[in-house]
Amino acid sequence: MTRLLLGVTLERICKAVLLLCLLHFVIIMILYFDVYAQHLDFFSRFNTRNTSRLHPFSNSSRPNSTAPSYGPAGAEPPSPSTKPNTNRSVTEKPLQPCQEVPSGLVGRLLIEFSSPMSMERVQRENPDVSLGGKYTPPDCLPRQKVAILIPFRHREHHLKYWLHYLHPILRRQKVAYGIYIINQYGEDTFNRAKLLNVGFLEALKDDEEYDCFIFSDVDLIPMDDRNLYRCYEQPRHFAVGMDKFGFRLPYAGYFGGVSGLSKSQFLKINGFPNEYWGWGGEDDDIFNRISLNGMKVSRPDIRIGRYRMIKHERDKHNEPNPQRFTKIQNTKMTMKRDGISSLQYRLVEVSRQPMYTNITVEIGRPPPRLVRG
Ligand SMILES: *[C@@H]1O[C@H](CO)[C@@H](O)[C@H](O)[C@H]1NC(C)=O
Ligand SMILES: *[C@@H]1O[C@H](CO)[C@@H](O)[C@H](O)[C@H]1NC(C)=O
Ligand SMILES: *[C@@H]1O[C@H](CO)[C@@H](O)[C@H](O)[C@H]1NC(C)=O
Numbered sequence: 001m002t003r004l005l006l007g008v009t010l011e012r013i014c015k016a017v018l019l020l021c022l023l024h025f026v027i028i029m030i031l032y033f034d035v036y037a038q039h040l041d042f043f044s045r046f047n048t049r050n051t052s053r054l055h056p057f058s059n060s061s062r063p064n065s066t067a068p069s070y071g072p073a074g075a076e077p078p079s080p081s082t083k084p085n086t087n088r089s090v091t092e093k094p095l096q097p098c099q100e101v102p103s104g105l106v107g108r109l110l111i112e113f114s115s116p117m118s119m120e121r122v123q124r125e126n127p128d129v130s131l132g133g134k135y136t137p138p139d140c141l142p143r144q145k146v147a148i149l150i151p152f153r154h155r156e157h158h159l160k161y162w163l164h165y166l167h168p169i170l171r172r173q174k175v176a177y178g179i180y181i182i183n184q185y186g187e188d189t190f191n192r193a194k195l196l197n198v199g200f201l202e203a204l205k206d207d208e209e210y211d212c213f214i215f216s217d218v219d220l221i222p223m224d225d226r227n228l229y230r231c232y233e234q235p236r237h238f239a240v241g242m243d244k245f246g247f248r249l250p251y252a253g254y255f256g257g258v259s260g261l262s263k264s265q266f267l268k269i270n271g272f273p274n275e276y277w278g279w280g281g282e283d284d285d286i287f288n289r290i291s292l293n294g295m296k297v298s299r300p301d302i303r304i305g306r307y308r309m310i311k312h313e314r315d316k317h318n319e320p321n322p323q324r325f326t327k328i329q330n331t332k333m334t335m336k337r338d339g340i341s342s343l344q345y346r347l348v349e350v351s352r353q354p355m356y357t358n359i360t361v362e363i364g365r366p367p368p369r370l371v372r373g
């Protein structure tokens with residue numbers, strides 16, 4: 001009797017367990033297909049966003065997010081906007097965001113300046129760079145749009161090497177970018193930081209989608225493509241180890257050579273100072289601006305942040321600025337009134353070359369008392 005009861009109970013338990021298993025299986029299946037559907041949905045939404053960005057004013061590409069109409073049969077043709085959507089998501093493979101660390105990087109590079117270089121050669125080697133020195137990766141969605149700004153005067157020879165080395169590196173780094181040289185008009189004293197302020201505004205005029213700005217001297221070539229030219233959580237100093245400093249950082253607060261700030265980081269420090277005429281000091285002022293605004297400079301590993309500098313004589317009209325040591329004591333006072341907010345200049349010419357955009361600008365001259373002092 002008790003045995004029979006036990007048998008029945010066991011049978012019931014078995015059935016219950018079986019039922020639970022079945023239920024479990026069903027739930028798993030539902031979840032599985034749900035995730036799968038979301039996956040598809042995600043990509044189709046992705047796609048429409050991309051096309052609507054490309055044609056912001058075209059009505060046809062704007063998705064009609066309402067469900068297909070089930071009105072009176074035949075009364076209305078099927079919504080034209082839903083069909084191409086399904087069409088597209090099936091036929092075209094949507095672009096994925098570019099990898100955080102691109103897979104095509106090669107690491108350490110051989111950099112030399114003895115072989116002859118010509119702009120024709122640079123052009124030949126970089127057929128996929130478009131007019132004005134612009135490039136967008138064809139196979140993935142870049143995470144940032146980077147404007148590379150080079151303060152410039154009379155350094156055509158260096159520019160050829162810079163473009164020869166940097167275009168392929170930047171391409172491997174999978175960013176959307178544009179190259180701008182900011183050419184100081186006339187022969188007055190050179191002003192690197194002011195030229196870079198001009199570059200910031202003019203690049204944004206050219207393409208308001210730039211969200212990252214890299215400021216590079218024309219004679220500095222990175223020796224490792226893992227030194228990624230993009231913007232980071234904190235302002236970036238790229239040129240950590242230059243050959244002329246024995247591949248070491250010359251001092252802890254050094255911010256010269258090649259640096260990068262996002263648009264918001266740049267605006268937070270009111271851009272760069274406009275009042276550093278001649279060589280030196282402006283990079284220390286920028287470092288002070290960054291610290292005073294509660295940010296911290298980030299750098300690549302010393303083994304990766306190595307640079308070669310193209311040797312040259314010191315340029316005329318770029319003599320060391322004797323005021324630089326006293327000026328950098330006063331960043332805290334000068335920062336608010338001197339910067340992108342007070343920038344004045346006269347645009348002379350913008351010309352789009354195949355490998356770069358040439359922005360020629362008149363930025364004035366140092367106030368007379370500074371020349372005498
Ligand atoms: C949009 O996607 C197409 C192909 O699907 C691609 O060629 C194009 O570069 C993308 N545009 C943008 C702005 O991402
Ligand atoms: C877009 O819509 C506007 C008004 O809604 C219309 O005038 C225009 O013709 C449409 N353009 C296209 C390409 O459909
Ligand atoms: C598309 O959207 C417009 C405006 O929201 C609406 O009038 C129209 O009926 C929609 N078309 C379809 C096919 O859903």
Ligand SMILES: *[C@@H]1O[C@H](CO)[C@@H](O)[C@H](O)[C@H]1NC(C)=O
Binds near residue numbers: 084087
């Ligand atoms: C896409 O859809 C249209 C009709 O909406 C159809 O004529 C066309 O053949 C489809 N294309 C593909 C590649 O399926």
Ligand SMILES: *[C@@H]1O[C@H](CO)[C@@H](O)[C@H](O)[C@H]1NC(C)=O
Binds near residue numbers: 156159181351359360
């Ligand atoms: C840039 O443009 C200016 C003004 O036309 C010109 O004098 C200069 O040679 C150009 N520089 C380069 C590198 O293209």
